[in-house]
Amino acid sequence: MVLRIRVTGALLAALLTLAPPALSQSDASGANPALPVTAMPGDASPSELLSPDHAPWEAIAHVPVHLNRTPPLYDTDPKDDGYRPVASMQLVRRDSTLYVRLSWADATVDSIPAAKLYADAGDPAVYKRQSEVIDRFRDAACVMTPRLPPDGANPSLVMGDAGRPVTLYYWRNGDGFTIGTAAGRGSTTLSETTFPGHASHQSGQWSVVFALPMAAPSMPIAIALWDGSKEHRDGLKYYSLWYEVNP
Numbered sequence: 001m002v003l004r005i006r007v008t009g010a011l012l013a014a015l016l017t018l019a020p021p022a023l024s025q026s027d028a029s030g031a032n033p034a035l036p037v038t039a040m041p042g043d044a045s046p047s048e049l050l051s052p053d054h055a056p057w058e059a060i061a062h063v064p065v066h067l068n069r070t071p072p073l074y075d076t077d078p079k080d081d082g083y084r085p086v087a088s089m090q091l092v093r094r095d096s097t098l099y100v101r102l103s104w105a106d107a108t109v110d111s112i113p114a115a116k117l118y119a120d121a122g123d124p125a126v127y128k129r130q131s132e133v134i135d136r137f138r139d140a141a142c143v144m145t146p147r148l149p150p151d152g153a154n155p156s157l158v159m160g161d162a163g164r165p166v167t168l169y170y171w172r173n174g175d176g177f178t179i180g181t182a183a184g185r186g187s188t189t190l191s192e193t194t195f196p197g198h199a200s201h202q203s204g205q206w207s208v209v210f211a212l213p214m215a216a217p218s219m220p221i222a223i224a225l226w227d228g229s230k231e232h233r234d235g236l237k238y239y240s241l242w243y244e245v246n247p
Contacts, residue, residue, distance in 0.1 A: 032154070032220055032244035035063055037091040037098070049092060049099045052200045052207035057101055062088035065102075065223060067238040078231045084238065087225065091245065098214045098245065100143055102223060103207045110139045110228025111174040137233045140172040140226040143210050145219060147181065154220050154242045158185045158235075169210050171197055173228070177210070185235070219245050 038060050040049065048054045065087040069080050087104035146155050147165040159182035160166035168180035170190065177197035180190040196211035224239040226232040 032242045034246040035089060035091055035221070035243045036061065036246055037093045040092045040094045040099075044094060046094070046097070046196070046211070049094060050196055050198045050209050050211060052101055052103075052198060052209045053202070056092075057090060060090040060092060060101070062090055062103070063243075064088050065104075065240050067225070067240055069238050070235055072236070077236060081230075085225065085227070087223075087238075089223070089243075093214060096214050098212045100210045100212060100221070101207060102141055102143075102210070102225075103205060104141075104225055105204060106139060106201070106206050106227055106229075107204045108139075108229045109173065109201050110137060112136050112138055137228040137231055138173045138175070138226070139206065139228045140170070140232075141206070141208050142171070142224045143169040143212060144222045144224065145169070145212065149216060156184070157222060157239060157241065159188055160184060169195060169197075169212055171199060171208055171210070172226075173199065214245075221245060 040056070044056055048056060067084045067087060069084065071080060072078065085105045087102065090101040090103075092099040092101075144160075144166050146160075147167050153164070155161055155164035155166050159168075162183050165181060165183040168182060168188065168190075169177070170180050171177050177195050178190050179193045179195055180188055182188040197209055199206065199208040201207075220242045222240050222242050224237045226237045232238075
């Protein structure tokens, strides 16, 4: 008896997401790549560090960030065109705050205009938010950290695990900076809690500063980027492997 299984594009993409990403950026031991952190003297004000265009950032070394892209889950999703934006991180510690400056190439500034409000006879539990634009998406970025102290094993890059949840420091163009949590695929919840940050787009590049609490002397972080012009949204994005903050 011969069993034949037809593998569709959607099924193949779903299977690929189960495979761990290549660890080419790790060292031979499999450890997370280290991120050097500059200790900023106390005379540098938080407002200066929050400005991605402020002069002190020019003296901080850029660490290249190697990005993957999640494969499409459905046949209608945008295909992977092989492009990966040039991206880097700079890190500064001041007291108990870690300032992460992400920079990446993006020729377009993508946002969504605010929808007008219309009288709606539908169920209010369903029609909570109205939108006039359904084919445009925002640029966005996120810094992900473990919610629990490091125990030698990193949470899953797919929004953590049930046993290893993550905190998401999320910026979306037009919506600002919001803290979220997740414990696995499809579990992301964005709160109404904001955190300090600032974004700037100049000469075809985004520069975004995130101000995070320095939870441990060293902690893993991972980043994700969404390019609205490439129809990125939800799980369709660029993402890094885990890095280790090395103060």
